[in-house]
Amino acid sequence: MNSLELIIKDINKSLDSECLFSALALALTIPDICGKILYPEKKTGVRYKLWYNEYIGDYEKSPDEKSRRMPYMSGELCYALRCAFLHSGDTDVAKEYADFTLDDFILITESKKPFDIYGDSASLSHEFDGATISTYEVNVRRLCCILKWSAEAFLKKCKEESCNIPEIKIRDYDKELLDSRIIAEKNRSLQAILKNEPPAVHKMNLNDEPFRMIKNKIKTIELRLEDEKRKLLKINDFIEFTNKSTKEIITAKIIKLHHYKNFDDLYEAFKDKTILGYKKNEEANPKDMLKYYTQENINMYGALGIEIKLVSL
Numbered sequence: 001m002n003s004l005e006l007i008i009k010d011i012n013k014s015l016d017s018e019c020l021f022s023a024l025a026l027a028l029t030i031p032d033i034c035g036k037i038l039y040p041e042k043k044t045g046v047r048y049k050l051w052y053n054e055y056i057g058d059y060e061k062s063p064d065e066k067s068r069r070m071p072y073m074s075g076e077l078c079y080a081l082r083c084a085f086l087h088s089g090d091t092d093v094a095k096e097y098a099d100f101t102l103d104d105f106i107l108i109t110e111s112k113k114p115f116d117i118y119g120d121s122a123s124l125s126h127e128f129d130g131a132t133i134s135t136y137e138v139n140v141r142r143l144c145c146i147l148k149w150s151a152e153a154f155l156k157k158c159k160e161e162s163c164n165i166p167e168i169k170i171r172d173y174d175k176e177l178l179d180s181r182i183i184a185e186k187n188r189s190l191q192a193i194l195k196n197e198p199p200a201v202h203k204m205n206l207n208d209e210p211f212r213m214i215k216n217k218i219k220t221i222e223l224r225l226e227d228e229k230r231k232l233l234k235i236n237d238f239i240e241f242t243n244k245s246t247k248e249i250i251t252a253k254i255i256k257l258h259h260y261k262n263f264d265d266l267y268e269a270f271k272d273k274t275i276l277g278y279k280k281n282e283e284a285n286p287k288d289m290l291k292y293y294t295q296e297n298i299n300m301y302g303a304l305g306i307e308i309k310l311v312s313l
Contacts, residue, residue, distance in 0.1 A: 035048045
């Protein structure tokens with residue numbers, strides 16, 4: 001996968017998780033990568049500022065910034081922030097710039113809003129001694145968003161023009177484990193057919209509500225951790241579900257097994273959440289599974305969607 005796609009993906013994850021400074025650290029590298037693609041022969045700082053100003057900086061200026069030397073996020077300032085934040089762990093960027101003087105620089109943190117609309121604040125205050133103090137407050141979310149949005153537009157243009165986009169070699173160990181689980185399950189089912197083995201009958205307990213939803217043929221996917229016990233399941237096996245409240249028993253046949261790295265991926269795969277056991281207007285959240293399994297065990301074993309069909313034996 002190319003480095004820009006990976007970085008944009010992780011910026012989005014960081015912003016969604018309220019890890020704003022992780023997102024900022026990644027976002028500040030975007031002009032480095034894009035600048036090298038566009039201006040490979042120029043020095044690091046020069047190409048960083050050139051790309052930033054072409055895609056962002058020139059659109060950040062306002063009439064006040066031009067006439068009154070009001071601070072704004074120029075390529076020069078963004079590069080200074082990149083160097084200070086990534087190399088020194090600070091935001092010591094107050095100094096004289098080509099378009100303005102900056103006396104005070106502050107980062108604004110803000111929780112995620114529905115439409116990703118955030119604002120910066122620039123001001124010039126006049127002291128009693130006649131001095132003018134220039135202050136610029138930058139919203140971390142806004143800066144991350146404009147950097148990643150500009151990178152997405154640049155990436156699209158690069159693909160259209162067949163530019164050489166840097167790649168990062170990755171071995172996805174979780175995917176390899178998931179693939180091995182799928183192969184193992186298919187082998188178990190195939191061996192059972194070749195050996196003419198009778199279907200196994202597995203027993204599971206359910207609370208009253210999910211039990212009734214299966215009985216009424218609404219819930220057709222049972223969600224479980226794919227631990228050692230669930231690794232014994234095969235297509236065409238049967239499951240006896242016992243209602244923990246009434247002790248009533250119903251039987252279902254396994255018609256398909258859906259393997260996922262985690263419940264987030266499983267929930268994303270099924271658009272109709274009623275088949276997972278949710279009511280029609282109920283919000284479906286993968287974190288609901290943390291009521292039953294720890295995150296550590298989910299990471300270790302993965303998630304399993306058991307597709308079933310009610311039968312009578």
